[in-house]
Amino acid sequence: MNKPIIQLVDICKEYYGNQVLKKVNVSVRPGEVHALVGENGAGKSTLMNILFGMAVIHNTGGFSGQVFFDGEKVDITSPKEAMDKGIGMVHQEFMLLPGFTITENIKLNREITKHNVISKILGEKMKSLDMESMRKDARKALDTLGLDIYEMLSVEGLPVGHKQFIEIAREIDKTNVRLLVFDEPTAVLTEIEAELFLKAVKKLASTGIAILFITHRLNEVMRVADNITILRDGEVVGKLAREEASVEKMARLMVGRKIDRIQKTEKKSNGSIDENILEIKNLKVNMPGERVKDVSLEVKKGEILGIGGLAGHGKIGIANGVMGLYPSSGEVVFNGDKIKLNNPKDALSKGMAFVSEDRRGVGLLLEESIEKNIALTAMQVQGKFLKRIAGINFALTWKIRAHARKIIKELDIRCTGPEQITRRLSGGNQQKICIARAISLEPELLFVSEPTRGIDVGAKKIVIDLLLKLNQEMGMTIIITSSELAELRSICDRIAIIYDGKLEGVLPPDADDTDFGLMMAGGHGKAKEVS
Amino acid sequence: MKNAEIKTQQKRMQFMPDIKKGLIRNIVPVVFAVLCIIGACIAQARPLFLLSSVTIRMARNLLLVFSLIIPVVTGLGLNFGIVLGAMAAQIALVAVTHWEITGISGFIVTALLSVPLSIFFGWLTGRILNRAKGNEMITSMMLGFFANGLYQLLFLFVLGGIIPMVNKTIMLPSGIGIKNTVALRGLKYALDNVIKIEYDDLIIPIFTFIVIAVMALAIKFLLQTKLGQELRCVGQDMNIAEASGIDVDKMRITAVILSTILAAWGQLIHLQNIGILQTYGSHEQVGLFAVASILIGGATVTKATIGQAILGTFLFHSLFIISPMAGQKLVGEPQVGEYFRAFVAYGVIGLSLGLHAWQKQQAARNKFEE
Amino acid sequence: MLKKVITLLMVTILILGLAGCGGEQQGAEEPSGDDWKIGVITGTSSQNEEEFVAGRELVEKYGEDRVIHKTYPDNFTKEQETTITLAMDMASDPSVKAIVFCQAVPGTAAAFEMVREQRDDMLLIAGLPQEDPAIMSEISDIVIDTDNLRRGETIMELAHEMGAKKFIHYSFPRHMSIELLAQRRDIFKQKADELGIEFLEVAAPDPMGEGGIPASQQFILEDVPRQILEHGKDTAIFSTNCAMQEPLIKKALDEGAIFPEQCCPSPYHGYPGALGIEIPEDKIGDIDFIMSEIKGKVSEKGNTGRMATWKVPAAIALINACGDYAVEYAQGKVERQDTDRFIELLKEKAGEIKVQTYKTDNFLLFVGESEIF
Amino acid sequence: MGQKFRQFIDNFGYTRIVIILFLFVLLVSAFALELQIKSLLSGILIRTGMNLLLTLAMVPSIQSGTGLNFGLPVGILCGVVGAVLSIAMNLTGGQAFFAANVIGVLLAVVAGYVYGLLLNRVKNQEMLIGTYAGFSVVSGMCMFWILAPFRSPKMIWPYGGRGLRVTVSLEDTFGGILNKFLFRPYKWIDIPWGLLGYVLIFCLFIWLFSRSKTGIAMQTVGSNPRFAEAAGISIDGMRIVGTILSTVLGAMGILVYAQSYGFLQLYTAPLYMAFPAVAAILIGGATVHKASITHVIIGTFLFQALLVVALPVTNAVLPEGNLSEVVRIIISNGIILYALTRIGGGD
Structure with missing residues (x-):
């Protein structure tokens, strides 16, 4: 057994009083493929940020614990330092320049240069690029990965899979690289590409490079990992060698926790519980990064339906598609009425509302007042808060203010008043305003995407309670899309799991952890349908 | 996807046999060319005259248009700040005229003298543009106006007023300030005359074209060096460039400095051909017309090549030569011809910009729907 | 590659087109004396x-x-x-x-x-x-x-004749870089001294500047009344720029100032526009008509004998x-x-x-x- | 206290503080130099009044997300055509002004709609394209002025030139109609209540509009198009509304300007009209993404006040030569440049 190349010892980190890593220990040896497995928000990214000395860590008060690299205690304060030490990272979002060739991208800012007449006078920067040597290096790196693609092609228009390979090729081309971190590398790959990729990882490891592999595709873990560390809520909940691991076991460790099933009071009867309020047929949504390939789903009146799944599989695309924010096709029937797709106004005016996952981008007018944010959609779509004077619809400031005050009180929004601009509010209060805006429409059906992302624990509970209240007291049908399975399981009546843009299955909230884990990892061939 | 498949697909994309698609992609130059031909037919102009006019104008303006390429590649958009380069050249020209250095040696001295000035101006422009990321174009335009004030201050009050000037021929009678016209007697055709071909009315300043060609090659060479690679990288994506350890701000300043130097030399070539410096007016047209030329050649605010610059200069000046003639023939009244020319020229520039923006939107949509 | 082909093709077509469409007169006949x-x-x-x-x-x-x-x-x-x-x-x-x-x-x-x-x-x-x-x-x-040199004297003399005590010269840097205009200004100064007239030089915004022509004209409209208020009605006003003539004439008439001559002396320059002279179609180009119209307008405002131009449009x-x-x-x-x-x-x-x-x-x-x- | 003061300065913007201080210094020196303070102050008010609507025209275009309206000459030309037609119809006084406005606005609605369609095709390039579109339209209209069939004796050339005069006197039609209305001289200042009232009514109107359903929708599109889309607002439609409004204000603005100036300017004059309006609103603290009525009023006031006061004072300080004009160019453009480098700097 050789010495570990990297050791993370007792790492703790908190963001604004929120403990995100609790005494985490991980170590990787040269030639080892080490998988780091966990749900979204389990603390994997934070761990990597610490490893790379990202500014965000230092700006938020640093961390406690120790990092050993090659047996020495190190203090990495910038990504550049990490790179110099020989730690490479393959990013989830591509750091590729589309106008450059593959070779140029692989050699970005590490170009091989040679002297010419001018550079001898004017210095280093005037050196010509030695395209031939660069090409050879690139070829070599691509060959290592087993990627048979012409290295002088422009990156623009290449399939995503190839882009991922080019990212990796760039890292392994760095001569000193000793530890490579892959952050969910296969998330965007097709099955065949993933296959190729896994082979390449094996090959790399055999050259003596240590590999830290972050993923939640469990069967891939089984294929390549030598050792597995499972994180949950910032804690290491399991360390397994491959021999002792199984997909089921990992799935249970990954999602399993005490489910705080919130006790529901008796629902207000709102027509027949078996009546479908929404029917989605063969929905396809072209949302970048969250593409929906073919989803059919039925939603019962008065229920809370959860939509779960891992990031990038299209769960978020469903609500966005139905509400007309991204180009979509298929059929959506709401209350027996066919909804015009790609037309937000139609969806809104028929009685649906949407709280977007992109709070600051889509959900809020950051420079405007709280009251305006709350009232705007209802005013535009339903003509609320307006009075017609001389042919012009004027907004009634006092009516808006009264409404805003009422909602601020009801939802307990912490602010200086209805005129405060929303940029200054905390994430939780911003989220409440998004919900307030949606419920100002008094919708029959409410889509909520990632309602608790990026807000603190206390606010999370308030938001969840609020949704529950809307459902139970006002009889609103609610569809929650969330990456936090536990959250879904705590309030939903049913949970649909999306995998690879398609519906993998629908489970009751109290179904087995293993079933959830397997479905999310795409390993569940036949979905268990509950109805 | 199999490698071979990708290769053939790439090939297909590059060698799209569909002429229609090619035309659409080059819609701006095509529209321009068609307009020019129609104009020429209406104007009934003598072909040799057209040819010689276009040739001379190309010689005068090409380098100025080239000076726009580097900032575009670096993602700064169209640099209206090349006006400052022109100013640097004119300051050098006045100095050399004042010292009465003539001929090609005078030209070389002027070219050398304009370099430190343009480096300084370019550095300032670059710093200002770095503070106005995303608004580079309008900022560089306003910078031009501002610099014009300083320029007038220098030429009207400082020279002769604070800095004593010995040579009185270029000074106003009062001794303070430079005359509004300075004849560049010693420098006229300094470059053109080294080698030139004359045939009837047609004069081709071969040497000037050689110099321009050398500069074009120099730009090409520069873009292939390490520095060029970094400039292109900044132009493609500032964030990625930053992340891969490139000093983005410094690269942007470098690009502006290079552009300013080229503009200064371009203005020198321009003025040595014209032979007369309008002290307070010669630099004004520089930005607007160079920008118009390169856009017409099919360049965009994010992509520009030497070829586009050449094509654009050719088309733009053809249009400017032909349209007043055509206008006059068409409407039969000289002043209406003049307005017609301005209407068509500016309209087509606006239209070509519009077509670019529209194409880009179209492309984004197509990409989305793939 | 295709781009290059298209470019080449286009330039060729263009040159051919230009050549083909161009006129045929070239060198057709050597010009005879007639x-x-x-x-x-x-x-x-x-x-x-x-x-x-x-x-x-x-x-x-x-x-x-x-x-x-x-x-x-x-x-x-x-x-x-x-x-x-x-x-x-x-x-x-x-x-x-x-x-x-x-x-x-x-x-x-x-x-x-x-x-x-x-x-x-x-x-x-x-x-x-x-x-x-x-x-x-x-x-x-x-x-x-x-x-412009002799006008430096004649204009000043004319102003003196009309009773001017002061003389205001509106211009801007770009114009003062024109040799003859700058020299005329110096002659103005000299002649004014001789005749006991106070010569005042006032800078106006350059009509080629960022504010354009409107900014210069507006400045004249505002500045003339101020100057007249300060220096009295017996002040002659003069500007070197054509675009400023109309507001200058208008304000000279309104304020009762002296206006000896335009920059480009002619009854048609500035006066018709400034005074809003209506031209019936049969009087177009009739110089006597326009002279009498201007006279009428000037005397209407009681400024007779204090405004002038050349008899013939220069x-x-x-x-x-x-x-x-x-x-x-x-x-x-x-x-x-x-x-x-x-x-x-x-x-x-x-x-x-x-x-x-x-x-x-x-x-x-x-x-x-x-x-x- | 210090904290609050700082915050106040931050809110108000260094640029404006600097300009106000500069203006203040100028006024004090004007006083010290015994210049005509009353005339200067009155001049500031009249200039502010006559330019306000043109600056105001920038507000709808910024709010609807098309940025600064460099295509303002489009609207201005509509107003000018309105005025020319009203003169051709031999109207005078209030009738002429009213008719010019009605015709101008009608034309501006059509022109604004077409221009809006163009801008929707060229998102993110509006300002550059607007500039060239403005140039082109002005040149096109020059042909119209030459070829226009009007034979009104007030507008034709006196010496037999074809087409219309460059400047048409408004003395007999609607020159000064607003300036003279409710004009009250006081001890220290003359206040043109009519003019100020008229333009402020439109400010009020735009303010009210920004509180209407359509107005709010338009601003939403400008400040966050994706939010607007999610709220069921038609982005392209609102941009067209903004462009039409801006064009209409341009048309009405030039009429206010012309009646105060006393002449109607044809041919190339409208080309330069957009720049002072742009400069004014930027100085007022607006950015290419956000603008309000306050920005318009403060900006127009400061920019015009600077133009009115700076030159007479520098003229008095530097009586010889023409240095004063050069100094003015440097300072006023320098300040605009400074304001522009603030846009990217975040808030």
């Missing part, structure tokens, strides 16, 4: 109506086959290359024997120089030059301008004289620099004038008689 034309370049009517119409008059007088009339760009400071091409285009027709450029805006010197390089025999006349006199007189055969007389001279040259009747004949022709058009030369023999300056309203 085959002559003259070229006249003036501003558009938005620049200066009189010049443009004078150009048209020449066309009507000698026929369209004899006189080619073109206009320089409105935006002439920025489009010098267009000005050059314009002159080159004329010169490329071997039957054109003379080019008259009025006003000789910036770019004329360069244009003339290039024409001269190709056409040794060409007669080049510059009217109302804006470029350096030394350069202009060297390049052109005849340069003719209103006598630019019209000038262009007509230039045109006639050019024609005589083309017909072989006069030599290139027969200034005596030229002055004769000018006197025919402009009536009583005084002419002198400036530095060189071919740079002529003239002043006309004043008409006081």
Whole structure:
């Protein structure tokens, strides 16, 4: 057994009083493929940020614990330092320049240069690029990965899979690289590409490079990992060698926790519980990064339906598609009425509302007042808060203010008043305003995407309670899309799991952890349908 | 996807046999060319005259248009700040005229003298543009106006007023300030005359074209060096460039400095051909017309090549030569011809910009729907 | 690759197209003695109506086959290359024997120089030059301008006659870099001292600046009443810029100030627009009518005897004289620099004038008689 | 206290503080130099009044997300055509002004709609394309002025030139109609209540509009198009509304300007009209993404006040030569440049 190349010892980190890593220990040896497995928000990214000395860590008060690299205690304060030490990272979002060739991208800012007449006078920067040597290096790196693609092609228009390979090729081309971190590398790959990729990882490891592999595709873990560390809520909940691991076991460790099933009071009867309020047929949504390939789903009146799944599989695309924010096709029937797709106004005016996952981008007018944010959609779509004077619809400031005050009180929004601009509010209060805006429409059906992302624990509970209240007291049908399975399981009546843009299955909230884990990892061939 | 498949697909994309698609992609130059031909037919102009006019104008303006390429590649958009380069050249020209250095040696001295000035101006422009990321174009335009004030201050009050000037021929009678016209007697055709071909009315300043060609090659060479690679990288994506350890701000300043130097030399070539410096007016047209030329050649605010610059200069000046003639023939009244020319020229520039923006939107949509 | 092919293809087509479509006259016939034309370049009517119409008059007088009339760009400071091409285009027709450029805006010197390089025999006349006199007189055969030097004295004398105690000179840096204008200002100063008039120099916004013409005009509208309030009604006002004349005349009349002369003296310059003179169709071009109309308007406001201009429109007389001279040259009747004949022709058009030369023999300056309203 | 003061300065913007201080210094020196303070102050008010609507025209275009309206000459030309037609119809006084406005606005609605369609095709390039579109339209209209069939004796050339005069006097039609209305001289200042009232009514109207359903929708599109889309607002439609409004204000603005100036300017004059309006609103603290009525009023006031006061004072300080004009160019453009480098700097 050789010495570990990297050791993370007792790492703790908190963001604004929120403990995100609790005494985490991980170590990787040269030639080892080490998988780091966990749900979204389990603390994997934070761990990597610490490893790379990202500014965000230092700006938020640093961390406690120790990092050993090659047996020495190190203090990495910038990504550049990490790179110099020989730690490479393959990013989830591509750091590729589309106008450059593959070779140029692989050699970005590490170009091989040679002297010419001018550079001898004017210095280093005037050196010509030695395209031939660069090409050879690139070829070599691509060959290592087993990627048979012409290295002088422009990156623009290449399939995503190839882009991922080019990212990796760039890292392994760095001569000193000793530890490579892959952050969910296969998330965007097709099955065949993933296959190729896994082979390449094996090959790399055999050259003596240590590999830290972050993923939640469990069967891939089984294929390549030598050792597995499972994180949950910032804690290491399991360390397994491959021999002792199984997909089921990992799935249970990954999602399993005490489910705080919130006790529901008796629902207000709102027509027949078996009546479908929404029917989605063969929905396809072209949302970048969250593409929906073919989803059919039925939603019962008065229920809370959860939509779960891992990031990038299209769960978020469903609500966005139905509400007309991204180009979509298929059929959506709401209350027996066919909804015009790609037309937000139609969806809104028929009685649906949407709280977007992109709070600051889509959900809020950051420079405007709280009251305006709350009232705007209802005013535009339903003509609320307006009075017609001389042919012009004027907004009634006092009516808006009264409404805003009422909602601020009801939802307990912490602010200086209805005129405060929303940029200054905390994430939780911003989220409440998004919900307030949606419920100002008094919708029959409410889509909520990632309602608790990026807000603190206390606010999370308030938001969840609020949704529950809307459902139970006002009889609103609610569809929650969330990456936090536990959250879904705590309030939903049913949970649909999306995998690879398609519906993998629908489970009751109290179904087995293993079933959830397997479905999310795409390993569940036949979905268990509950109805 | 199999490698071979990708290769053939790439090939297909590059060698799209569909002429229609090619035309659409080059819609701006095509529209321009068609307009020019129609104009020429209406104007009934003598072909040799057209040819010689276009040739001379190309010689005068090409380098100025080239000076726009580097900032575009670096993602700064169209640099209206090349006006400052022109100013640097004119300051050098006045100095050399004042010292009465003539001929090609005078030209070389002027070219050398304009370099430190343009480096300084370019550095300032670059710093200002770095503070106005995303608004580079309008900022560089306003910078031009501002610099014009300083320029007038220098030429009207400082020279002769604070800095004593010995040579009185270029000074106003009062001794303070430079005359509004300075004849560049010693420098006229300094470059053109080294080698030139004359045939009837047609004069081709071969040497000037050689110099321009050398500069074009120099730009090409520069873009292939390490520095060029970094400039292109900044132009493609500032964030990625930053992340891969490139000093983005410094690269942007470098690009502006290079552009300013080229503009200064371009203005020198321009003025040595014209032979007369309008002290307070010669630099004004520089930005607007160079920008118009390169856009017409099919360049965009994010992509520009030497070829586009050449094509654009050719088309733009053809249009400017032909349209007043055509206008006059068409409407039969000289002043209406003049307005017609301005209407068509500016309209087509606006239209070509519009077509670019529209194409880009179209492309984004197509990409989305793939 | 395809792009290159298309580019090449297009340039070829374009050149072929240009060649194919171009006229066929080129070198068709050697011009015989009788085959002559003259070229006249003036501003558009938005620049200066009189010049443009004078150009048209020449066309009507000698026929369209004899006189080619073109206009320089409105935006002439920025489009010098267009000005050059314009002159080159004329010169490329071997039957054109003379080019008259009025006003000789910036770019004329360069244009003339290039024409001269190709056409040794060409007669080049510059009217109302804006470029350096030394350069202009060297390049052109005849340069003719209103006598800004002598006007420095005549205007001041006229102002004195009208009872001016003070004299305000509106201009801006770019104009003061024009040699003759700067010199005139100095003569003004000197003459004012002699006559006991206080000379005041006021800077106005440059109409070519970022505020454009409106900013300069608005400044005049505001500044004149202030100056009159401060310096009293017996103040003469004068501006070097054409665009400022209308507000200047309007305010001079409103405030009862003295207005001795425009920058380009003519009853048509500034007065009709400023005073809102209505022109019935049958009175177009009737100089007596316009004079009496102006007189009427001036006396209506009680400013009689305090405003003036020249009896004959300077630019019209000038262009007509230039045109006639050019024609005589083309017909072989006069030599290139027969200034005596030229002055004769000018006197025919402009009536009583005084002419002198400036530095060189071919740079002529003239002043006309004043008409006081 | 210090904290609050800082915050106040931050809110108000260094640029404006600097300009106000500069203006203050100028006024004090004007006083010290015994210049005509009353005339200067009155001049500031009149200039502010006559330019306000043109600056106001920038507000709808910024709010609807098309940025600064460099295509303002489009609207201005509509107003000018309106005025020319009203003169051709031999109207005078209030009738002429009213008719010019009605015709101008009608034309501006059509022109604004077409221009809006163009801008929707060229998102993110509006300002550059607007500039060239403005140039082109002005040149096109020059042909119209030459070829226009109007034969009104007030507008034709006196010496037989073809087409219309460059400047048409408004003395007998509607010159000064607003300036003279409710004009009250006081001890220290003359206040043109009519003019100020008239333009402020439109400010009020735009303010009210920004509180209407359509107005709010338009601003939403400008400040966050994706939010607007999610709220069921038609982005392209609102941009067209903004462009039409801006064009209409341009048309009405030039009429206010012309009646105060006393002349109607045809041909190339409208070309330069957009720049002072742009400069004014930027100085007022607006950015290419956000603008309000306050920005318009403060900006127009400061920019015009600077133009009115700076030159007479520098003239008095530097009586010889023309240095004063050069100094003015440097300072006023320098300040605009400074304001522009603030846009990218975040808030």
